[in-house]
Amino acid sequence: MAKNVLTRQTPLTLAGRGGGKMCWLNTGSAMNIILKIFILMVAAVGTAHAVVLFEATMTTSQEPVLVGPTTAAGAPRATPFGTASFVLNDAMNALSFTATVFNIDFTGTQTADVNDNLLNAHIHGGPLTPPTFTTRAVVWGFFGTPFNDINSPGAGLSPASDCTPFATGVGGTCAGTWDASEGNGGQTLISQLPFLLSNQDYINFHTVQNPGGEIRGQIVRVPEPGSLALVGCALGGIYLVTRRKAATLSV
Numbered sequence: 001m002a003k004n005v006l007t008r009q010t011p012l013t014l015a016g017r018g019g020g021k022m023c024w025l026n027t028g029s030a031m032n033i034i035l036k037i038f039i040l041m042v043a044a045v046g047t048a049h050a051v052v053l054f055e056a057t058m059t060t061s062q063e064p065v066l067v068g069p070t071t072a073a074g075a076p077r078a079t080p081f082g083t084a085s086f087v088l089n090d091a092m093n094a095l096s097f098t099a100t101v102f103n104i105d106f107t108g109t110q111t112a113d114v115n116d117n118l119l120n121a122h123i124h125g126g127p128l129t130p131p132t133f134t135t136r137a138v139v140w141g142f143f144g145t146p147f148n149d150i151n152s153p154g155a156g157l158s159p160a161s162d163c164t165p166f167a168t169g170v171g172g173t174c175a176g177t178w179d180a181s182e183g184n185g186g187q188t189l190i191s192q193l194p195f196l197l198s199n200q201d202y203i204n205f206h207t208v209q210n211p212g213g214e215i216r217g218q219i220v221r222v223p224e225p226g227s228l229a230l231v232g233c234a235l236g237g238i239y240l241v242t243r244r245k246a247a248t249l250s251v
């Protein structure tokens with residue numbers, strides 16, 4: 001019994017007026033708390049959804065070759081930009097996405113100038129494409145050509161489209177799902193998974209002025225819910241242990 005007491009408690013000397021004061025830090029209780037935190041962390045991993053989340057921030061600066069952006073007359077026009085979010089489901093056979101883009105003309109009538117008109121929009125992936133080795137092939141298109149969201153309600157539109165223009169302003173939103181067997185150039189979602197999961201794919205919006213791409217964003221993984229739960233548990237555990245130590249020392 002005495003041995004257990006010695007291993008569970010650690011003596012500390014507190015300096016102060018009137019000499020040192022001995023107290024006991026109950027490290028056994030602290031270890032119990034840490035053990036409970038570890039169990040919570042394991043449970044968090046076990047119950048977390050297995051979906052994989054991605055996001056992309058689209059800018060002109062990520063395009064390897066960019067012209068302008070200017071109007072057809074050569075005057076500067078508003079710099080386009082956008083964001084996109086992606087969810088790869090548990091079975092890893094469907095990638096759903098939403099994107100919001102500003103300052104690209106989704107209808108051809110949002111501005112009078114033609115240079116900002118949306119031409120195509122795709123996900124690019126697979127190995128880097130020579131000779132520049134800065135671009136990748138189109139692996140799934142969701143506006144214009146190629147259009148690979150074959151079960152989309154917008155597949156029959158002209159141009160085929162997963163996108164909706166803003167009611168006011170210049171730009172719009174897009175939403176669709178890349179299903180397992182869909183793809184372009186012999187690629188499918190399944191064949192692209194190694195590239196997607198290693199942050200090698202990107203989303204690209206092409207315009208009349210920049211048919212090679214006007215805004216582009218790397219599709220990168222975001223922390224999974226389980227990871228966020230682990231961080232929360234760890235921070236909570238540190239707080240509890242600190243509070244416990246402070247309470248013990250104040251006795």
Ligand SMILES: [Ca+2]
Nearest residue numbers: 105111113114
């Ligand atoms: Ca326009």
Ligand SMILES: [Ca+2]
Nearest residue numbers: 149151177179
């Ligand atoms: Ca689809």
